[in-house]
Amino acid sequence: MIRQTLEELKRVRPKDLIVVVDDGSKDHSYAQACLEGVHLLRHIINLGQGAALETGIEYAKKMGCKYVVTFDADGQHCAEDIERFVQVLREDKADIVLCSRFLGKAENIPTLKKYFLKIAAFVERIMTGISLTDTHNGFRAINIAKFPDFAITQNRMSHASEIIDLIKRLKMRYMELPCTIRYSDYSISKGQSMMNSVNIIVEYILAKVIK
């Protein structure tokens, strides 16, 4: 699956620097991700999604990239959407562009998941005052050249909430754009169960209490 995602990315964005972070996987993902021109990084142990994102971002900073687009490897995002997101950054209309599956057409989104995500967005709005319709979406475009301090410290799943905090703390201008999410059987099986949101909330609160 990672291979298809990367092939799509390479086809649609031939000039971009594609960075893949393997978060200590034990299957053949690492070998499969080795496509020509792809920059491949590997965590020697599993740290979590937030840590993997931050490694990718740090590498992109080191390579002198201006913009970073985070993209899930399970094929749920569309490479065609990237251009619209980066365009906003180029025109300097926002510093971070987030994808919302509720503004666009989401393909077969499970009903229960839909309401869960809406509740998450609502809680986020009350806690931070930042108004987004979809807070837990892996597709984002970030202007890192302008915000070198943009760094994720939450290793696991609560990084999505941390990004909202970062937007607030760094006073970033944010924008939400519709994007297509493909809910295939594969991406649903790879996605986290919603019961995990309890863990995310606990993790998030602990992180706030204990700096």
Place this chain on the structure above:
Amino acid sequence: MIFVKIFLIAVLSIVFLLVAFSSRYRTYQRMSVIFFYLFLAYLILFPKVADKVAQFFGIGRGVDLIIYLAIAILSLIVAVLYAKVKMDERAITKIVREIAIIEAKECR
């Protein structure tokens, strides 16, 4: 009763030796550990003293006082250990990330 006391003092002494002679403490920390050890040993040998202290604080029995204190101290230890685990986790993240970036390769 005397066996229980010997057992308790033995356990206490082992913990004390581990704590007091590990090299990572400052002098005042080590001194307070020593005084705390002497105080606990004193309480084991003369449990009636704990009753008096408890009554002074308005708590019924000395054993109750010790249980309250134990819970408070254990909670504190959990909090400190949690913070330490978090710090270690951060260090590990840094190391793993550094390795990942150094070893990054461009496929061809």
